[in-house]
Structure formats: structure tokens, C-alpha cells
Amino acid sequence: AQKITQTQPGMFVQEKEAVTLDCTYDTSDPSYGLFWYKQPSSGEMIFLIYQGSYDQQNATEGRYSLNFQKARKSANLVISASQLGDSAMYFCAMRVTGTASKLTFGTGTRLQVTL
Amino acid sequence: NAGVTQTPKFRILKIGQSMTLQCTQDMNHNYMYWYRQDPGMGLKLIYYSVGAGITDKGEVPNGYNVSRSTTEDFPLRLELAAPSQTSVYFCASSYKTGVGANVLTFGAGSRLTVL
Numbered sequence: 001a002q003k004i005t006q007t008q009p010g011m012f013v014q015e016k017e018a019v020t021l022d023c024t025y026d027t028s029d030p031s032y033g034l035f036w037y038k039q040p041s042s043g044e045m046i047f048l049i050y051q052g053s054y055d056q057q058n059a060t061e062g063r064y065s066l067n068f069q070k071a072r073k074s075a076n077l078v079i080s081a082s083q084l085g086d087s088a089m090y091f092c093a094m095r096v097t098g099t100a101s102k103l104t105f106g107t108g109t110r111l112q113v114t115l
Numbered sequence: 116n117a118g119v120t121q122t123p124k125f126r127i128l129k130i131g132q133s134m135t136l137q138c139t140q141d142m143n144h145n146y147m148y149w150y151r152q153d154p155g156m157g158l159k160l161i162y163y164s165v166g167a168g169i170t171d172k173g174e175v176p177n178g179y180n181v182s183r184s185t186t187e188d189f190p191l192r193l194e195l196a197a198p199s200q201t202s203v204y205f206c207a208s209s210y211k212t213g214v215g216a217n218v219l220t221f222g223a224g225s226r227l228t229v230l
Contacts, residue, residue, distance in 0.1 A: 004157075033216065033217070035216075035218070043203065043223065043224050044221065044223050044224065045158075045205065045207075045219075045221035047218050047219070047220075050216040050218065052216075091157055091158070093157075093158075095217070100146055100163060100165050100171075101146050101209045101217040101219065102148065102160055102163055102173065103148075103158075103160070103219060104160075105150075105157035105158045105159070106157050107155075107156055107157045108155075108156070108157055
């Protein structure tokens with residue numbers, strides 16, 4: 001079975017600073033994918049970034065980057081130059097290849113960006 | 116280009132009542148999912164479908180039923196509603212592409228309260 005652990009229930013960051021949201025995962029399958037989703041207070045789920053287990057380089061999407069450390073089974077999200085609009089819940093999720101793209105989610109981290 | 120549409124957005128049920136949450140997607144995705152999100156928690160998979168006529172249980176299927184008669188529609192049926200089913204329900208879909216991101220597209224969510 002797959003498991004995602006997010007140990008930070010809440011985080012604060014000042015505007016324009018960088019922040020790292022932690023995610024560790026557990027699976028015995030060699031082929032998997034890791035995702036980060038953002039959930040603002042309005043409730044929708046917004047896809048941010050994806051990392052495949054065989055990808056050689058860390059994924060980047062604009063201000064978002066994924067710090068993928070395979071040996072440590074960690075997939076931390078780094079947000080650079082935080083903005084007030086980044087205040088939201090952030091969920092890490094994992095999909096094992098061949099399982100109909102089903103996602104297993106962590107419990108989330110609430111990020112609050114302050115002035 | 117509607118994406119994934121869920122109805123209703125809000126509903127209050129009495130204990131023992133039944134209802135159907137509707138979900139439709141216009142992206143010709145073959146995979147569809149129902150997740151529930153309890154307050155302060157991540158999403159948990161209720162049921163999923165890999166194509167018309169094919170459905171399977173997820174992590175928390177008890178108290179729910181689904182059907183998939185067309186590619187577009189994936190309704191979720193709640194029988195004999197219980198307070199434990201108070202949650203926000205998300206429908207999602209994705210396209211099977213083999214390897215790669217297979218990003219899930221989520222609907223806006225349906226908030227259900229059982230009193």
C-alpha cells in the first residue's frame with residue numbers, strides 16, 4: 001500500500017521569501033509519480049507540479065520546484081518568492097503506475113503568506 | 116470547455132435519506148474518480164472507473180454506489196445517509212496515456228451535510 005506523509009500542519013512565510021513544504025512517501029513499487037496540488041479557500045483542487053520516479057531532474061514549474069530525493073523517499077515542494085495568493089492548503093499525492101492513475105493524498109499543509 | 120462539472124454544489128440531507136451526486140466531464144477522459152475530503156484532511160478515494168461499464172472500489176466505498184453507463188457521466192449514489200458522510204465530495208477525471216503525468220482534473224466539489 002502507498003502512503004503519503006505531510007508532517008507540517010501549518011506554515012507561515014513572509015511575502016517574497018521562499019518556503020519548503022515537506023512530503024515523504026512510502027511505496028515498494030519502482031514506478032510511480034508524485035504530485036502537488038493547491039487548494040485555496042474557494043475549495044478547488046489546482047494541479048501544480050509532477051515528478052516521475054524515473055525522472056533524472058527535479059521538476060520545475062514557474063515559481064514551483066520539486067526537491068525529489070529518491071533514496072530518502074521525499075518530494076518536497078519549494079515555492080520561491082511567495083505571494084499573498086499562495087496562501088492555501090497544499091497536498092502531496094502519489095500514483096503508482098498501472099493502478100488506473102488513482103492518487104493517494106497526504107493530509108496537507110496550510111500555508112499562510114504574511115506581509 | 117467546461118471540464119468536470121459537479122451538481123449540486125451544496126446539499127443538506129436528513130439521516131436516512133438518499134441522494135445522487137452528479138458528475139459529468141466533456142474531455143473524453145476514460146478514467147473517473149470520486150473522492151471525499153473530511154475537514155482538515157486529505158482526499159480519500161471512494162470509487163473509480165476506467166471506462167464505461169467498469170467501476171471499482173477505492174479506500175472508503177461503504178455507504179456509496181456508482182455507475183458508469185457513458186464515458187461522460189459518473190454519478191455517486193448515497194443510500195441511507197449518515198452523519199459520517201458529511202464531507203466535501205470531489206469528482207475527477209484523467210486521460211489514460213500510459214506513462215507520464217496523467218494529471219487529474221477535479222470538479223469544484225459538492226459540500227454535503229447530513230443532519
